[in-house]
Amino acid sequence: MKIWAIVSDFPKVTETFALANVQAFRRAGHQADVFHIKPFRSGEIVHPEAQDIVDAAKHLGYVTPRTFSLAMLGCLRSPVQTMRVIRRIFGAFRTQPKHLGISLILVPQALAMGQMARRAGVERLYAEFAGYPATVAWIASRTSGIPFGFSAHAHDIFITQGLLDVKARRAAFVRTISEFNRRFLVQKAGVPQDKVHVIRCGVSPDRADCDLPEPPSGAEPFRILFVGALLPRKGVDVLLRALAHLPKSLTWTLQIIGGGSQDAALRQLAQSLPEGRVTFDGPQPSDKVRQAMSVAHLVVVPSVEGAEGRSEGIPVVLMEAMAQGRPVIASRLSGIPELVEDGHTGRLVPPGDVQALATRIEHVLSNYEAALRMAAAGQARVRSHYNIDQNAAELLALIKGA
Template identity: 35%
Template sequence: MDRPRIVSLPLWFPKASETFVFREVKVLAGLGLPVTVVSLYGDLSQPLSPEMRAFPAPERLGSLAAPRILAAFFREFLRRPASTLALARRCLGVGFGSLERFGENLWAFFAGFLVARRCLELGVEHIHSPWAGGSATAARVASRLTGIPFSFAARAGDIHPPEAALAGKVADAAFVRVNNAANLPHLRAFAGDAPDKVRLVYNSLSLSPRGERPAARAPGPLRILAAGRFVATKGFSYLLDACALLRDRGVDFRLTLAGDGGLGPALRRQVRSLGLGERVEFPGFLSHDALSAAMLRADVLAVPCVVDSDGDRDGIPNVIMEALAHGLPVVATDVAGIAEVVRPGETGLLVSERDAEALAGALAGIASDPAEAARLALAGRRLVLELFDPEANARRLAGLFAAHCREAR
């Protein structure tokens, strides 16, 4: 296998909520690919697993690198002013849909000039961004300046809704990786007469059980686990409504709602207004090790995702694959690529989004038939171990890098 030198350009690294990005980099490095991680932002203060803390730190840019970034930009501008302004128009002269997205892409545009210098210094043969947003802009700029091919992954909120710059990024990229089949037609619509440029490579499974799951469900209340960012697309408010319905139907349960984010205060108010205070706990964001332990204790994972009003959505939430790898049954909504993993009646239970009644019914079904729940979870475990095998998927991605490096040579 060819082992081209790669630069990976996340915004942050490692990021506790982006375990799939971390796992991909680690497995690629384990396959012998020389991978350098350059994060566009500075350090992010989050609880990390021991594995993440032990991994070599990336080259971080962030505000401390601003003088070097501006120096790299002005060096190029003074040398080739016309082409530099043309590159700015190409990358920034389109809409981004929000001030936040524009700010991210603006920073990434300037950072791309310093990334280009680092790529030449390191002898890099391919530049890869794990997201389609600002980090793909930095990869695109560095590629245009150096002639080194670049690619990017397109996943969830980075392409839903799509920014106007997405078509240009797809056009300039050597290839675009999607991590679920549901996004294939969406991205291929931006690829014009080159639909094969968009390739499906599933994520690598990023969390294995840190212990043994009990052979049988423990007596007592149904232990429901939900985990993720407290944002609209996670649909946690509908889960709380479903929990109120479970209580009213006499189903004894306890919900652990793990995570944090802007909707945290609203979710806590909803718990109080529904009278669920004694049944719902908020442990905050859980590190990898703590999440594994929570999955081994739980009876079911609830994933009530929704498509937001602006089109934002998840792809396949990583927590689903992690839960199934732990033998934990999953109840989820039929959004984006979730049905590729949670196959109704085969590997889990799937309900319509924003339907608290259906969600409550599916959770009650798990409580009433633990044998069937265990059967679904076992089938789901077999599926995720096949589809999300870290080494197999890393080899597919490495093969794409190598093929495009050979073409560039």
């Protein structure tokens, strides 16, 4: 089967799950490729195992001669459907000018992509996000006849619910990654309950074949790790402030892997902590991240709710850390408690609560044997429920059933 997976930004190091799904579809014997809406991100790190998918990715510009000619063909083939799509967009976003404008800008590319996919013999369209990728898939499907479905992760459903019910009713399926999201889609967005399927993201099962860490010996410090984009919603400032509250008797280091708009501000904040305790290593390829996790004593994911309702789904970094048997502390946010069960598979704190995070870190570092027992339970949970091969197979079954 020939499948196109639709995303906005590509490649994007924080969206490795999108590539992991395409890799799994290919391993299952299908012709799976990525179609990205926005221009190629040439400065992004590409993990070696994903290079062939990146090289084969498809793209059409917003306004190019090819986009225009294919869009006109799509419009001429399905004039009534095209007008209905545009009317639906106006109706959904009449009070949200930003989303209205972007959705209308996407119409020509979506029409063109539908015709491009027809010519290429594509049999299924799968949008990795419920926002603009699902909008493109919906328009392309309406004007090309190719069935589509989409996934819902996090801020792609939290920022706006415009068009969600329309796209869901036309889609063959809606896949989401947590029970939290399922309830939100049904109760807040009006998505038909029978359309929604909970299929987790996941990590490769070989990542969960790791020994638990040994407690530090002698003068060795506790190694704390953060991996993620340096953006306000990731809460790295909360983590840095929490570390300032730890007792001086605890010796620790913090390694920060990732880049983003908050880099300079976070480096400034880190200067208030003892010199040499915090290192900023920037974005790193997957093998370097795994290596950092393999020597970490604790991984912290201190996410907060961001602007416009931007929020985590269930961060892949948590799955990766737990798969490697690392103790974790995370925010009680969105679907995270479905993976990190407080006191059983890890520790949870209220988002943005500096003192609560400091207390949890101190407790983990001071009672490390208990933390390791939770890490073992967390590793078992990832093995059983967050296996990328099993979950991608479930997703593929939905796509084939479309």
